[in-house]
Amino acid sequence: MASPPTTIPALPPAPDLNDRSTFNARAYAWSVALGPYATGLQLVGENAYSNAAEAYASAQTASAQAQAAVAAVNSPKWVTGTNYTAGDTAWSLLNGRTYRARNNLSPSxxxxxxxxxxxxxxxxxxGRPMVTYPAGGPAIAGFHHVLTGSGDLVLPTTGLVDGSTVVEFLDLSESLTAALDPGPNKIRNALGKCTLNVKNARAVLVWTASKGWV
Known part of the structure; x- marks a missing residue:
């Protein structure tokens, strides 16, 4: 979810060479205020980047959903005994949802x-391809992962592209003991695992070179 920017603290009046009586006092106050001001600017910049990365991920999701919608409209009914080629789509007789064949099925x-x-x-x-993990497992970039029990969702550590590598997950765990494991990398600029302690937590993780997964 996008977050509001941090407020940048205002700078005091700048020292005026034409006002000798206040120059020293203003110069000191100005120099003291520069530190918090610079920190505020950095936080605003980081916030803008994080929101931009999330907007990019949302755009990717919207594109995937649009493609899925087109596939759903044009997909035939699944028929038992039919041969399907990897990439073919069909809708289920059980729930009416649309599926794409992972590999060649001769027959299904x-x-x-x-x-x-x-x-x-x-x-x-x-709208992304979905993987279900009842007890943790390796995350796949570009996939949606559903965690249904305890265990770690191990995030990718290779092939990461700044601002483009995306992992989605939905935690349906009753035990609330699932966790995200970044390996040697970071999550929101912090090392170590991130415990999922809110049932039905959903997130889109984007890899960034500066903060790791955000």
Missing amino acids: TVDPALAPTDWWDIASVS
């Missing part, structure tokens, strides 16, 4: 809603 005999290893749910909450 299990409804896509019941075969997550064979089909991606492209009508998921994000």
Whole structure:
């Protein structure tokens, strides 16, 4: 979620060479105020970058949803015994959702809603391909991950592109013991795992070279 910018503290009146009686006092106050002012500027810049990264991720999600919507409109009904090529789409007879074949299925005999290893749910909450982890596992850039139990979602550590590598997750865990593991990297500029202690927490993580995952 986008966050409001930090307020930049105002600078006091600048020293005036034409006013000798106040020059020293104003110069001292000005120099003291420069530190907090510079910090405020940096925080505003970081906030603007973070919000921009989130807006970029949201745009990617919107694009994926649009593509999923087009695929859903044009997809045929899934038919048992049919051969499907990787990338083909079909809608499930069980829930009406649209799925994309992960690989060649010759033939497909299990409804896509019941075969997550064979089909991606492209009508998921994000429109991204979805992976479900009941006990943690490795995160895949560009995928939506659903955590249904305890365990760590291990974030990617290679192939990271500043501002472009995106990981989404939704925590449905009852135990509230799931965690995000960045490995040697950071989450919001902090080392170590990030515990998910709010049920149904949902987030879009974007990799940044300056702060790690944000």
